Amino acid sequence: MTATARPPATARSLGTAATAATIAALGFAVGLAGDACHVASGTTQYEWDGVPTIWRSAIWFPLMLTSAIVLAAWLAHRLDLPTTRVRTRADVVAGAAAVLALYALTAALRGEPTTVSVTLTAALAVLIWQWWDPGPGALIVGLGAAVAGPLVEIGVVAAGAASYADDSDGLAGVAPWLPCLYFAAGAVASGLWRAVSEPPASRGR
Amino acid sequence: MTATARPPATARSLGTAATAATIAALGFAVGLAGDACHVASGTTQYEWDGVPTIWRSAIWFPLMLTSAIVLAAWLAHRLDLPTTRVRTRADVVAGAAAVLALYALTAALRGEPTTVSVTLTAALAVLIWQWWDPGPGALIVGLGAAVAGPLVEIGVVAAGAASYADDSDGLAGVAPWLPCLYFAAGAVASGLWRAVSEPPASRGR
């Protein structure tokens, strides 16, 4: 490569809009598939008629999750939270797959005692955080998500828009393992903006 | 080490026959244990009497899986498919364990809604691919396996040699998550030939 050579198209940085759109597409796909699992297992149920649905979700829910994940990724980037492990575009698929696997697992755990489902979900969420970026930045975003996400869902349930099954509503109407799932999603969301926007070349090596 | 020193026995390359035999032994062990899980959970059932069985399998099934895994590993090697992450002998046990864990998990997921079992199996299969070798070579072998494997099993079911349980036969007689399981096995099979045949020393460092 000569000094004047331009990097190949795939090695260019993405702008703000393209980065946000990519993260939104990813978040929408994971949220849609994960929520379909919760509806299929009967863990959650939508209560309002006449709302457009997509797959098994009322349209507003995956949109809400998508907004949250884009916001979390953008905030972590803007606040310049420290990263311990730099993630690149090549890692984004694995990060999304890990969160989706945990999401689907919580559906499969329906009917398990709360102690079992919370301990297993929590241990796996910690493992996802430690694997994705075992530092304080991801921890902070994860903890923020673990508080904010369930609070919003508690509001959704209180408003009567959706409900958790009788055996899965022990945390003020939402599932007791819900903070663990949001923690994992938040931990992966941190570092996602940079991973998506920067070219793989900046990974070094 | 002097220029004339020979590498220790463990650091030698394996020939074609020894490599194929090693992969076959590994594939046979994983196939046998995984299939035993499916029979134990009632996910699958053998329909022909008088066929010799080994553990819980009709002898032809683990042999078929073994041939497929050796063929996939050899083809990926001969076609010189690109690898993103070079795997060595030291990694082979982990690769086999990951595929076997997913195999056994599909047995444990019997009775789950299709949405849940397919989403969870798919997410974990993508994770295995991304971990083992997150590149296009492993993707191609995985996708090939995800098409060919279930097609062969659909033929086996149509021939009446085996059957899937009523709650697990939604994909033309086989389980809807079956392509995901074959995808993970195929992804790991790619790169297996080189990992087994080359001495660990070629790993560098």
Place this chain on the structure above:
Amino acid sequence: MTATARPPATARSLGTAATAATIAALGFAVGLAGDACHVASGTTQYEWDGVPTIWRSAIWFPLMLTSAIVLAAWLAHRLDLPTTRVRTRADVVAGAAAVLALYALTAALRGEPTTVSVTLTAALAVLIWQWWDPGPGALIVGLGAAVAGPLVEIGVVAAGAASYADDSDGLAGVAPWLPCLYFAAGAVASGLWRAVSEPPASRGR
């Protein structure tokens, strides 16, 4: 850093007592949460009345596990067993989370056929070993734990202090997957002493 600069407090080595205490605290937490899962799922049951309990455990059980994990970690260190992958303080949380996840999973697998639960637990235990430290040192400690742990629990059951459920007592009164769980815990225990006692700086780069 000048030649006379002292390392920051977090970069100091821990002494024997502090290392043992840290490992004990970790082992106690994992043992307590894991055992709570087994009691919650009905996998195990305590039979003696009048023994102080903590969470869902009779006090002596997590203490026994704690002693075992400290002893295993110390022995592996004193015997200077070879390590393939050097683990540091930063890895300890992930190691504990992995063992706890497997512990909780065995509770969730209650009711599964023995073939399924043992195959899945064994494959994941091998994966944990291969990830934590894929060498002979961790293998030896894991195998030692896989023999000693279940033997002690068989003694506990024979003494009438605790029992496994009727569908989970196929190994002389204890669960058939119990050696796999102890294997994973033992594999992680190896290398734990050094990981906890040495400053992260010694990890190099």
